[in-house]
Amino acid sequence: MSFISRLKQTFTRARDGFAAIRTLGREGRPLDSAFWEDFGDLLVAADFGVPTTEKIVSGLKTVASQEAWSTGDQAVARFRKDVERFLQVEDGADLKLDVKPAVILVVGVNGSGKTTTIGKLAKRLRNERKRVLLVGADTFRAAAAEQLEIWAQRSGSEIVRGTDGADPAAVVFDGIRAGKAREVDVILIDTAGRLQTKTNLMEELKKIRRVIERETGGPPAQTLLVLDGTTGQNALSQARLFHAATPLTGAIVTKLDSTAKGGILVAIVEELEIPIAFVGLGEDVDDLVSFDPTAFVDALFADGLSP
Amino acid sequence: MFDQLSERLGAIFSRLSGRGRIGESDLGEAMREVRVALLEADVSLPAARAFVARVKEKSLGADVLASLSPGQTIVKIVHDELTALLGPADPAQARLHFSDAPPAVIMLVGLQGSGKTTQAAKLALRLKEQGRRSLLVAADVYRPAAVDQLCALGKQIELPVFERGQGDPVAIARDGVAEAKRIGLSTVLVDTAGRLQIDDALMDELSRMKSAINPCEVLLVADSMTGQEATAVAKGFHERLGVTGVILTKLDGDTRGGAALSIFDAIGAPIKFVGVGERVSALEPFHADRMASRILGMGDAMTLIEKTQSLYSEEQARSLEQKFLRNAFTLDDFLDQLRQVRKIGSMGELLKMVPGLSQKLPKDFTVPEAEVNRVEAIICSMTRRERRDPALLNGSRRKRIAVGSGTQVSEVNRLVRQFDETRRMMKQFGGKRRHFLGK
Secondary structure, eight states: OOHHHHHHTTTTHHHHHHHHHHHHHTTBOSHHHHHHHHHHHHHHHOOOOOOHHHHHHHHHHHHHHHHTTOBBHHHHHHHHHHHHHHHHOOTTOOOOSSSEEEEEEEOOOOOHEEEEHHHHHHHHHHHHTTTTTEOOOOOSSHHHHHHHHHHHHHOOOEEOOOOTOOOOOHHHHHHHHHHHHHHHHHEEEOOOOOOOTTTHHHHHHHHHHHHHHHHHSOSSSEEEEEEEETBTHHHHHHHHHHHHHHHOSSSEEEEEOOOSSOOOHHHHHHHHOOOOOEEEEEETOOEEEOOHHHHHHHHHHHHSOOO | HHHHHHHHHHHHHHHTTOOOOOOHHHHHHHHHHHHHHHHTTTOHHHHHHHHHHHHHHHHSSTTTTTTSSSSHHHHHHHHHHHHHSSSSSSGGSOOOOOOOSSSSSEEOOOOOSSSSHHHHHHHHHHHHTTTOOOOEEEEEEESSTTEEEEEEEEHHHHHOOOOOOOOOOHHHHHOOOOOOOOHHEEEEEEEEEEOTTTOOOHHHHHHHHHHHHHSSSSEEEEOOOOOOTTTHHHHHHHHHOOEEEEEETTTTSSOOOOOHHHHHHHEEEEEEEESSSTTTTTTEEEOOOHHHHHTTTOOEEEEHHHHHHHHOOHHHHHHHHHHHHTTOOOOOHHHHHHHHHHHHHHHHHHHHHHHTTTSSTTOOOOOHHHHHHHHHHHHHHHHHHHHHHGGGHHHHHHHHHHHHOOOOHHHHHHHHHHHHHHHHHHHHHHHSSSSSSSS
């Protein structure tokens, strides 16, 4: 199956959310205030958020008066282009892993899917014939390390794990030492889920980062935020506060196969100007795909569904 | 939780209640703002629309605008409507229902990562405290190590776990219920695997499980940070399983909690509990009316009083009061208080429940917990006699205490001064009102 048709298929739910917008475009309605209100409501319902929605609508209104548009379909067509432009971030797509060992630090709130994502990412890197070490620095949640251990087996990666309740930074220290000694290509660090407002836990994250910097002589090659695709406007707070604690290089949006709303992707890229590196589209180990903004928008707006 | 929503609504209504006259256009303007505030808090579009329409309709009728204090009447209407949006009119419906014949079977369902396994343990602990022992059944055979997680939690709260590792979840659930019957436990909590509400095969599995074990409660565990998708998720599970209640998780973050205001509206099943932290004790019952007050920044005196009551017996409260009156309150009592208060939760959350205070706290207000730790260290570094009689504290004693607690003499001085002031204040306060604790 080609990448695009796969995306189309899995974004079917998101397409449903956008169907109303496409319909609105086809009705040939005049560009009156009722149209703009409906249009704005639809964006909000797709999780674009009020500020992003207002930005988009006022931008479209300005262009509409400049170019003397008369009907809604013109606005919808332009909107599609805008979404695509929003989602384009320079140097997106591929993960840069130039150094060896390349450290990938994975962070996020509880239940966003960090461990599962790491498992999938490890499999992906293993398919590229990289030697991978997983570091289980979630020493808080019951059985978190056991979960990671299973993913290590499934993906054929090595693992360093701490005992329950151990200092996560110490586990990371051990992991990096081990990774260097074994000359692995990539070290994937799984951290405990934490709500972004818990100051002490965010401090713990900073400490982990300091350990990485000290032991490898630089920041992690990648710091990835794992976001639950069904999250609403709180995703912005997550992106902001995690970014403040440990500067992010990308985001991974999980459970996108479940959501009918793609709007939050736009809001996040808008806010942080970091690329969406991958999206999780299902439960299988191969269901982590690189994010391609153009394909995403094409899939959202394409009319026929022909996988 | 709900802080930002409170703030927005608070600002809108304080402007409104300040006015003697409110015209229809003022009302329209305020309602537009309310709508935006709700949408920004992730309240679903249909729920927000309906809410604003109802408030508007009620405010325009019944001569509200012509009344003496229209602003306050409107705030009252908003409060009532908010309560209605958050839960059923009869609060009894928001309690857990148990079947007459034991064991009472409770199923936990939801999306991946919403917190089912953790809430299962929290709920079991809560029931245990109420005298109901539960069997935890590990029916999540899909997520790696989910069974291990439940076993570890079971050990922590000292309750048995029924598990078989892999296998058919329906059979595991059925055998788990039989096991509870055999060993005579009153409650069974079934932890199921996370799944998407659109995954037909897995949803079918749940509905077969439901027929097999006949639960008295099917609880949907939902992440409070969910966006507009919340209604679709809730409806999806409700249509297949008949959800009887909701546990809303991760409310201890800065979520604006819109999901809380959308789910009941969408499926009519009440929110029964909220998860407010990672500890197994961090589960609280949900009260729609109190939550409405909190959202509107009116404080939540009831919860605060209950929390305090759970700490102090009538007798303790009276003896404490006597101490205040006789000015016999010592640093030892003070330390006791400090530790007690900490037991019921973070001070910041508590302060927000005080009516009238939540609006006045600065936006980024946090209780300096480190400061509290230092106070504790200072008091602990004093001798018993010093704690009873701070007047003893001369310069050299203060120096010793500072060294012992790893603080500065100036900090010790400040604490002693503050304590003296508090004691003076308490005496006056106690003299005026004879009952101030738990009343």
